Amino acid sequence: MNSLEEVEDFVRNGHRHYLPHLSIDPVIFGYHDQQLKILLLNWKGLNGWGLPGGFIQRREPLSQAAHRILQERTGLENVFLQQFHTFGDSPYRLQERNPREFFEKYGVDMGEDNWLFERTLSVGYFALVDYSKVNVRTDFFTQNYQWCDVKEIPSLLFDHNEAVDKALATLRLQIYHQPIGYKLLPEKFTLPEIHTLYETILGKELDPRNFAKKLVALGLIKKLAEQRAIGPHRSPYLYQFEKETYEDALKQGIVHTY
Amino acid sequence: MNSLEEVEDFVRNGHRHYLPHLSIDPVIFGYHDQQLKILLLNWKGLNGWGLPGGFIQRREPLSQAAHRILQERTGLENVFLQQFHTFGDSPYRLQERNPREFFEKYGVDMGEDNWLFERTLSVGYFALVDYSKVNVRTDFFTQNYQWCDVKEIPSLLFDHNEAVDKALATLRLQIYHQPIGYKLLPEKFTLPEIHTLYETILGKELDPRNFAKKLVALGLIKKLAEQRAIGPHRSPYLYQFEKETYEDALKQGIVHTY
DNA sequence: TCAAAAGTGTTAAGAATACACCCATGC
DNA sequence: GCATGGGTGTATTCTTAACACTTTTGA
Numbered sequence: 361m362n363s364l365e366e367v368e369d370f371v372r373n374g375h376r377h378y379l380p381h382l383s384i385d386p387v388i389f390g391y392h393d394q395q396l397k398i399l400l401l402n403w404k405g406l407n408g409w410g411l412p413g414g415f416i417q418r419r420e421p422l423s424q425a426a427h428r429i430l431q432e433r434t435g436l437e438n439v440f441l442q443q444f445h446t447f448g449d450s451p452y453r454l455q456e457r458n459p460r461e462f463f464e465k466y467g468v469d470m471g472e473d474n475w476l477f478e479r480t481l482s483v484g485y486f487a488l489v490d491y492s493k494v495n496v497r498t499d500f501f502t503q504n505y506q507w508c509d510v511k512e513i514p515s516l517l518f519d520h521n522e523a524v525d526k527a528l529a530t531l532r533l534q535i536y537h538q539p540i541g542y543k544l545l546p547e548k549f550t551l552p553e554i555h556t557l558y559e560t561i562l563g564k565e566l567d568p569r570n571f572a573k574k575l576v577a578l579g580l581i582k583k584l585a586e587q588r589a590i591g592p593h594r595s596p597y598l599y600q601f602e603k604e605t606y607e608d609a610l611k612q613g614i615v616h617t618y
Numbered sequence: 619m620n621s622l623e624e625v626e627d628f629v630r631n632g633h634r635h636y637l638p639h640l641s642i643d644p645v646i647f648g649y650h651d652q653q654l655k656i657l658l659l660n661w662k663g664l665n666g667w668g669l670p671g672g673f674i675q676r677r678e679p680l681s682q683a684a685h686r687i688l689q690e691r692t693g694l695e696n697v698f699l700q701q702f703h704t705f706g707d708s709p710y711r712l713q714e715r716n717p718r719e720f721f722e723k724y725g726v727d728m729g730e731d732n733w734l735f736e737r738t739l740s741v742g743y744f745a746l747v748d749y750s751k752v753n754v755r756t757d758f759f760t761q762n763y764q765w766c767d768v769k770e771i772p773s774l775l776f777d778h779n780e781a782v783d784k785a786l787a788t789l790r791l792q793i794y795h796q797p798i799g800y801k802l803l804p805e806k807f808t809l810p811e812i813h814t815l816y817e818t819i820l821g822k823e824l825d826p827r828n829f830a831k832k833l834v835a836l837g838l839i840k841k842l843a844e845q846r847a848i849g850p851h852r853s854p855y856l857y858q859f860e861k862e863t864y865e866d867a868l869k870q871g872i873v874h875t876y
Numbered sequence: 877t878c879a880a881a882a883g884t885g886t887t888a889a890g891a892a893t894a895c896a897c898c899c900a901t902g903c
Numbered sequence: 904g905c906a907t908g909g910g911t912g913t914a915t916t917c918t919t920a921a922c923a924c925t926t927t928t929g930a
Contacts, residue, residue, distance in 0.1 A: 379639050379737065379739075380638075380639065381637050381638065381639055381640060382639060382640065382739065416706070418737060419712060419713075419737075420712075421706060421707040421711075421712060422704065422705070422706025422707050422711070422739060423706070423707050424707075425706075443703065443704065445701065446680065446701065446704045446741050447680070448674070448679060448680025448681070448683075448741075449679040449680050449681050449682075453679075453680070454677060454678075454679060455677075479637065479676060479677075481637075481640065481680060483704050483706075533795075533871075536873065537791075550909085551909080551910085552908080552909070567893075567894075567895085568909090568910085568911095569894095569895090569910090569911070569912080570892075570893070570894085572910090572911090574891095574892090577891095589901085589902095590901085590908080590909090591901075591902065591903095591907090591908095592900095592901055592902035592903060592905095592906075592907065592908090593900070593901055593902080593906090593907050593908045593909070594899060594900035594901055594907085594908060594909045594910070595900070595901070595909080596908085596909055596910085597909090597910085613791070615794065615873075615875065616891090617873065617891090617892075808882085809882080809883085810881080810882070825920075825921075825922085826882085826883085826884095827883085827884070827885080827921095827922090828919075828920070828921085830883090830884090832918095832919090835918095847928085847929095848881080848882095848928085849880090849881095849928075849929065849930090850878095850879075850880070850881090850927095850928055850929035850930055851879085851880050851881040851882070851927070851928055851929080852880085852881060852882045852883075852926060852927035852928055853882080853927070853928070854881080854882055854883085855882090855883085874918090875918095875919075
């Protein structure tokens, strides 16, 4: 949706293709270089940062819509993506919207009862990706983006701060029940790498000895014979996820701490 | 909604009051006499059992809608009610609905593009109530109801089995993170009572000694000096919830097992 | 005195925590 | 040889799990 024509078509005819009253605003967590960030877009007409978003096609399964929207924004497929809450309580989710000014800036005539003005609830999904592999695609409405560290989230548009907070809380609770990291680390990784990943996501320090013991005891990772040269330091061993144990844990859940 | 006039008004004008495409179908867990049941309604025209349901008013916060729908069905207020998932993937949630036959049975002329025919996603909430305190209110569409033991759930209409399964799984996971029981037991209760409650919800046996130790160690309940006479058996002591600890645990969460 | 249900304590195993030193590497 | 980061083990504490007999009560 980059040209004015496409936008006009979306505004006028979108209600034929998409369900009104519902959107999906994914919280995309990106991990790279020991940092956990989320993808924010600058919505031009609103002059503020917010989550990406999209609508559900009329005949499209909900979870497929979430994957599609993610794919359109990041180019990524096969992503860890999880529904965590549906938002419909905040004042912004109560009122009929007033994006009129917003659209008028672009000279699109919307009429009085355009579908985009109606009250819209949001189904919240979060994704966990390696942000160095992402090609963010902006469009007519969003020409800037940033990967913003989770420790420095600014005040966001709408109720998006609430969504980010809840997504992060869910992710942090989840990590005690399900393994993560498969898609965020290279196939072979070092203990310090996965250690930092967990520390970064949980936002707190984890004892490296206990952490390694735990992951090995759970059978989630196994040590390989190979090492990696990392310059003027001792070479760390490489590890791999134990795929079977990992997927079992994903499905059945585990209860423990780190 | 008991008379034909009300129904006709709902069918023809409901879209002015309610959001289309979205419903709330609460899974109402009722506990009483050491049994965990859910409320099922018999939808007359569909000849099958399903969950109660309702729509969201256009200007009504989502969680308030859930409470209202529950209140309308059960008369209960101030209930433990929790959102657990939004359903939009099953075949039933994909198609435009075809309740035409259903309504035609009642002689309501709906027209071709009635709002009730459209695809409808469902925001799932579950509630936990004492079913002996419930006055189920049926209406024009639902004149029978039953409290059905969770171990004997029949095949339900639409995707409601999926909703029940997921609600139960969520409740069982939740019980390891948050206390429950405040609204399900009398103010003063015995250890066997709360013990059975937890066993019933989890669907498995819990060692009575360890269980009692745990609840007391967590500071959730305290022993009173009083006992209750229960006939030709030893009189059990009464306990009370420690309100402060209980509410802290509700808000902040706990991680443990039973 | 009997039947039914309640109450209670200890031990062993496992898990979590805390903690500090040596090792390997490249410059 | 030195700076940097990686690797590893043990002791303590706490938590969980397993387990069986005695007490109370009213009939």
